[in-house]
Amino acid sequence: MSAYELLTVDNVPGYLASRPALAAFANPVSVREIGDGNMNIVFAVEVEGGPGVVLKQSMPYVRVDPAWPITPDRNRIEAAVLAEHGRVAPGLVPALLDVDHDRHVVALEDLSDHRVWRGLLNEGVRTDGVAADLGRYVAKVAFGTSVFGLGNYRHKAALAAAVNPELCEITEDLVFTEPYIEHEHNKILPATKADVAAYVGDPDVRTAIGLAKLAFMTRAEALIHGDLHTGSVLVRPGSTRAFDVEFAFYGPVGFDLGALWGNYVLAAARGFVQGQEEHARWALGLAEETWAAFETEFRALWPERVDPRIYGDGVLEGYLATVRKDAAVFGAAKAARRIIGFARVSDIETLPEAQRAVAIRRSLRAARHLLTAEPGRDLFDRVGGYLQADS
Ligand code: SR1
Ligand code: MG
Structure with missing residues (x-):
């Protein structure tokens, strides 16, 4: 070079x-x-x-x-x-x-009239419509860059053109491997040592994370954003923009939804330990808001699929169920990496140490639930329970 x-x-x-x-x-x-x-x-x-x-x-x-x-x-x-x-x-x-x-x-x-969403969430600002905009964004990308939207030849050409091995390796290491091994990147508070050990040593957690890494590395569904956390979103009333797409590649759609879900969990964990219950509940509610907008948009696009001969409506239902399960698992992985490994987030890092330890402990329990539970409609009710309880 x-x-x-x-x-x-x-x-x-x-x-x-x-x-x-x-x-x-x-x-x-x-x-x-x-x-x-x-x-x-x-x-x-x-x-x-x-x-x-x-x-x-x-x-x-x-x-x-x-x-x-x-x-x-x-x-x-x-x-x-x-x-x-x-x-x-x-x-x-x-x-x-x-x-x-x-x-x-x-x-x-120039989007200087916008603000980074994470900062607003940390300040307790309610930003109506952003979570739904992002659900629509993920759905449009999920459909428009997939086999459904492009057909076989265009999908393969797009996939080949979007190979991004170095940036993917960062995610493979930082999200799916380093938090689960001894690594110099990991930073663990004395007060959360036992919690982190329990999480990363849990055989069910390790299996779910290993399978998630395999899915991330092999499931070339769509040209996903690849790093869609709340710091990758600029907002102003009436406008939402996802930016920083350098981690994009052909991967599983649930990874983008999971990135949002994992960061909503951390925003809610922050709110609960700060005693801002209403804001915390609202932040956690963003998960189903994003999902509902994703599902509605994807269903609306479905009739335009290139090849309906075998991609019938049963496929749509099965695919949506797969994406939701993936989102839960990836959401857990994305939350956990931010509180164990490299590249921390201000939602947690700017808390006083005692509150930080509580937020981390609760988030790890919530992550375990996301990794192992059936992702039914009560998924985030249960997550909310973990984010408010200390045992
Ligand atoms: C080297 S730090 C890499 C991390 O920063 C980006 O924002 C991504 O989240 C990545 O994992
Ligand atoms: Mg970035």
Whole structure:
């Protein structure tokens, strides 16, 4: 890989002037580094009298750990997936304004009037409609990029084009392996040592996680987002955008729903330990809200499937049941990795230590339930019970 220049606040104006598609932004009134994710650098560019632009650049390493090499090609994947998700789910991902394959930069529409959803959830803000928007987003992607929406040849071509082994390996390691072994990435509070040991040592948990990892690695259903936690969602009233699609690949649809479910569980765990019961209950209720919107949208798209000869209505029912079971299992895996392994979340990490320990203990019990229970309509009632009880 040849070396390339990284963007800085100082060189962004010159960079903008060098890109024909971005010339309108070449005289910014401000350039700010706003990236707070784990992987990339991000700049917000403000211009006089109109919307600005966001530049996101991938380095050949992980932003939060420069000793960890990783392909900057993730930026090409992000651009391709944004285009495809924008086609099947218009208005639910940021618009792509430019792609620079030499310097691994994507230019995205200015969404500075939006906020990252996780921050709002942490503040106890109620954001009506977002969970349902995301259910629709997952359904449109699940149908539109699948065999059902594309047919056999287009599905295979899309699958081949979206192979993303390095980013998938991060998920395979961080979500499905490291929390379940001794690993330097794991960080465990003294007060939760026994709880973590009970969770990761439970044979039923280990089997469910192993099978989930196999499903993640082999079940190429749709071009999923791949990292759809609440920090990957920008919101303002009336607008929801899923961003940061660099982990996208052809995988199981339940992984995206599970990512949301797992993060709703953590948001609710935070609310309950802080005594914000109403907010916590509302946060946990988002799980069925996302599911209902997903199911309704997927059912609405079903009549448009390319090949109804053998993909009859029984297949629809069976597939939806599979996706719901997957979402529960992946949701557990996604919640547990954030409280045992690398890449923690502010919902839990910003709690005082005593509350953090309680939230972790309860979340692990909730995760075990998600991993092992039948995912009936009472699934989150039971999860809510675990999030409020200490034994
Ligand atoms: C190297 S840190 C990787 C994590 O950050 C991203 O947000 C993903 O969640 C990934 O697991
Ligand atoms: Mg991200």
